[in-house]
Amino acid sequence: MHRLGLALLAALAGASLSAQPTSPEVSPPSPHLRNPRRVEGELVVTFSNVAPLSGRALHEANLAAGLSADKPPELHVWSSQIVERFAQRDIEILEVTPATETEFDDPINGNRILHWDLTGRLVSGETITLRRRFRATLWETAFDVDPALVQPSDPDSALHRRFTQSEPLIECEDAEIRRLAAEITSGETNAYLRAERLFRWVCDHLTYIYPPGQRGALPTLARGNGDCGEYSFLFIALCRAAGIPARLVAGFSFTPESTGYHVWAEFHVPPYGWLPADASRADDASGEHDLAGLFAHLPNDRLIASAGVNLPLEPAPAWANPRNSDLSGTGTTGFMQLYTEAGSGFTAQRHTARRLLSTQPLGPR
Structure with missing residues (x-):
């Protein structure tokens, strides 16, 4: 994959999120x-x-x-670096230890993936710690969308083709999902208002449950329940089936x-670009849905790790x-929050931590 400098990646990610097609008649409003x-x-x-295992234990x-x-023990770990996003800016990477073996860019989704080959650290009694420390400015996103200004998506654009296609977890070509998307959006031609209908339907018809069952839009539709991932997969699949580009964003609450x-x-x-939609958080048990706060709006409590699903991993071991x-799948992971592992031939206890070391309001801007 083509390698870019971190600064260039940030520029590409920013462009993909903010530079939108315009018509001569309409000036795009600035997102807030x-x-x-x-x-x-x-x-x-x-x-x-x-x-590390050996002998009969390794073979079994x-x-x-x-x-x-007789395959020897092996361990690879990947993680998505914290990078510039539309509402996540002024990134400072303070620490990455140990040093990575390789890093590569996923420019379609604006991700930068880190890779560690830790095979040489698989020593009896060893503790292996991967640590990343960073600073970032997190913003509340507030798009004041005027439906009258919304333009059709260009079906020939690379963005439209990529983010309306069917793929694992987002089964938008399934006949039932296509039928349902058409039924929900019947009579409405405005893409923003069609997406709003789909969002309301997901909130109305799913029940939050954790842990979820089998992941993906189709299993979620069949069960009628799931966690934040399942709400998102189904909403994305319905959007894509309705001709609206959509994608997953993975990360953390960070408060x-x-x-x-x-x-x-x-x-x-x-001309607005990528708009957030958090269906699982908007789905209130009382039946009220927080469209004002979680559809085309998002509070400043999110840290984004990655965007997209079925993310590429390099180098991916042939055996994984x-x-x-x-x-x-072959050389991909469904989505990435903290880390992805390919390991064999050893046992270990795995621990993860996400720590907010400091937070400082910067005041209205």
Whole structure:
């Protein structure tokens, strides 16, 4: 994959999120960013009590994982770097330890992926700690969308083609999902208002449950429940089936009260660009849905780790597959929050930590 400098990646990511097609008749409104706060955070992955296997134990573990019996122990870890996003700016990377073996860019989604080959650290009793520390300015996103200004998506554009296609987890070509999207949006031609109908439908018809069952839009539709990922997969699939580009965003709540994992969606409407939509948080048990705060709006409590699904991993070991690793396919992972692992031939205790070290409101801007 073509390698870019970090500064160039940030520029590309910013362009993909803010530079939108316009018509001669309409000047695109500027999306609003407000209520910024400066945060310092730390993301940690630890493998403790490492114990490489050998002899019969190694052979049995390898065969159970679909590997050759004598394959030696191996460990690879990937993580998505904190980079510039539309509402996530002024990034400072303060620490990445140990140093990565490789880094590569996923320019379609604006991601930068870090890779560690930790095979040489698989020593009995070893503790392996991956630590990243950073600063970022997080903004509240507030798009005041005027439906009269919304333009059709260009079906020939690379963005439209990429983010309306079917793929694992987002089964938008399924006949039932296509039928349902057409039924929900019947009679409405405005893309923003069509997306709003789909958002309301997902909130009305899903029940939050954790842990979820099988992941993906189709299993979620069949069950009628899921977590934040399932709400997002189904909303994205319905949008794509309706011809509205949409994608997943993965990261964390990042406040003094919570640094928990979270995912949500974005849908693309010219001339505004990518708009956030957090269906699971908007779905209130009372039946009221927070459209004002979580559809085309998002508070400044989110830290984005990555965008998109079925993300590429480089270099991906030829032996790694969903049966024996976090990979969802050949050289891909479903989505990435803290880390993705491909390991074999050892045991260890795995611990993760997401720490907000400081937060400082910067005042209205």
